[in-house]
Amino acid sequence: MEMTDVAAVSRARDGDADAFRLLVERHSRAIFRVAWRMTGNEHDADDVVQETFLRAYRQIDGFEERANFSTWLHRIAVNCSLDLLRSRQRHERQYTNGLDSIDATSDAPEPDRVVLSAELQQQVTAAMKLLSDNERTAFVLRHFEGMPVEEIGKTLGIQVNAAKHTIFRAVRKLRDSLEPLVRPTQCNT
Amino acid sequence: MQHLNDEELVAHHYGDADAAEHLHACAECAARLTTLRQVLALVDAAEVPVRGAEYPEQMWNRLRWRLERRERKTRRWLLAIAAALAMVLAGGELLRNRRAPAGTRQPLAAATATAPDQGSNVLANAVGDHLDDAERVLTEIANADPARDLDVSSEQSRAEDLVTSNRIYRQTAMRRGDARIASVLSDIEPVLIELSHAGKLSSGELAELQKRIESRNLLFKLRVLNSRTERPNHNLLAANRMHSL
Incomplete structure (x- = not known):
């Protein structure tokens, strides 16, 4: 029978490396996805995944067994991503090479997904690059992670209203950039 | 009829506000919401680099x-x-x-x-x-x-x-x-x-x-x-x- 996350955490706490390895194997790809969306860079995302599991290992005694391990881990990943983005801001480095290697590493998309042409993909990439780190984070947390606005505010250290506005600004920027691409579809329908 | 502003539309889309009644009655706002959702669908469709089966290892x-x-x-x-x-x-x-x-x-x-x-x-x-x-x-x-x-x-x-x-x-x-x-x-x-x-x-x-x-x-x-x-x-x-x- 497959070991549950909670059982694996319990064994990892007792020093069972194989149990922690199981958690890494089970969750690393999902954590990569959120890290990539937050950082927009594959190498950064890999670093965030690594840092997330290191922090999880250090903090594993603080994990409450009634909680969901995946949610707990995602929260750590979000914080690691934020730390990385803030560190990048401190070093005045600009987000330049965001979603730049999609074609090189992506597998074939699932059949039922909307498949974007290379040109559209580039435009979505360019639109995402226009978001500030805060806007990007707030948008990813709301749109992809489904995090409530209050939680986003806490995560970013801003008021609820400010979090709402940040999400709104992100969506508006995306809409301004991408709306011309969807209008022809509207006309045809 | 006063139309929904952009912020209200976004809030409705994410379930942070309920503007269903207005949207049912207002074709213009409903169309704007459709456009917004199409834009966000484009963002959803952007592919995340896939990490293969070997990645966890x-x-x-x-x-x-x-x-x-x-x-x-x-x-x-x-x-x-x-x-x-x-x-x-x-x-x-x-x-x-x-x-x-x-x-x-x-x-x-x-x-x-x-x-x-x-x-x-x-x-x-x-x-x-x-x-x-x-x-x-x-x-x-x-x-x-x-x-x-x-x-x-x-x-x-x-x-x-x-x-x-x-x-x-x-x-x-x-x-x-x-x-x-x-x-x-x-x-x-x-x-x-x-x-x-x-x-x-x-x-x-x-x-x-x-x-x-x-x-x-x-x-x-x-x-x-x-x-x-x-x-x-x-x-x-x-x-x-x-x-x-």
Whole structure:
């Protein structure tokens, strides 16, 4: 029978490396996805995944067994991503090479997904690059992670209203950039 | 009819507000919502780079090394403290022996036998891990491209730790009369000190350091010493590493 996350955490706490390895194997790809969306860079995302599991290992005694391990881990990943983005801001480095290697590493998309042409993909990439780190984070947390606005505010250290506005600004920027691409579809329908 | 503003539309889309009634009655706002959703669908469709089936294994390999290093670091400090305590105990024993009346003195060898023998295992175990770490650092330097500057700022704290532990082990080895360990640790210490102070090595500094490592055969000495160092304790992660290889 497959070991549950909670059982694996319990064994990892007792020093069972194989149990922690199981958690890494089970969750690393999902954590990569959120890290990539937050950082927009594959190498950064890999670093965030690594840092997330290191922090999880250090903090594993603080994990409450009634909680969901995946949610707990995602929260750590979000914080690691934020730390990385803030560190990048401190070093005045600009987000330049965001979603730049999609074609090189992506597998074939699932059949039922909307498949974007290379040109559209580039435009979505360019639109995402226009978001500030805060806007990007707030948008990813709301749109992809489904995090409530209050939680986003806490995560970013801003008021609820400010979090709402940040999400709104992100969506508006995306809409301004991408709306011309969807209008022809509207006309045809 | 007053139309919904953009913020209200976004809030409705994410379920943070309910504007269904208005949207049902207002075709214009409904069309704007449709456009918004089409835009967001484009964002959803942007592909995330896929990490293949091998990714978890790769990630574990990266993590294992860092987790293992962290465990070793903690253990090394504990062992270093234990070794230092053993030295203190042995020193105290010697002192007491010297102060004792001539007839009651134990032979010197007997006086130093207990604590140093315990310290010997402790030292061998701790030094082995220390040598592993030092070898990794020196290998990274030796293999770096000498034509380019090398940023070693991320390795600074690691080098600082190594300098501290290197001193403890070197002094302990000298006191125990283990010239072989003491000599190698003396040889590598200047390089570790230099690394602990360097945030960034220019290509010239890097080349100079590589020359020193090579001319003094530091890596070779480290490897020979490491291979001859008995380490009775192997932690779980190390065992796991062997199992995975």
